[in-house]
Amino acid sequence: MGFSQRVAEVIKQIPKGKVTTYGTVAALAGSPRAALMVGRFLARTKIDLPWHRVIGKGGYITIVNPFHPAEEQVALLRSEGVRVKDQKPPKVEIGKYQWHPSE
């Protein structure tokens, strides 16, 4: 199993209504500085994952993906009860919704 497989496993564990950052996912997957790899993986994988619960540090949604634009991510998060400020870029109150991994 490689890095991306572990990334997928980590993301599957994020509960509805919670979010975490690329950096955190990378760290849990074993490479704290491979945040960019997490994004690259999510941009290409076809696996069904709660990708919208992964945001940038500080709560910013800096995603640029033609299939899943930032607007869609914001909509998905709001549908789960997460409040997102309509800024540019959109900002989640991450201090309040950040996921605390139990394993």
Added chain:
DNA sequence: CCGATGACTCACG
């Protein structure tokens, strides 16, 4: 096969 690339983050100026 091998170099370029990227939904990030941090340090520095």
Added chain:
DNA sequence: CCGTGAGCCATCG
């Protein structure tokens, strides 16, 4: 606030 460079590593062409 903005730009630059480095670190990470699976995938793409």
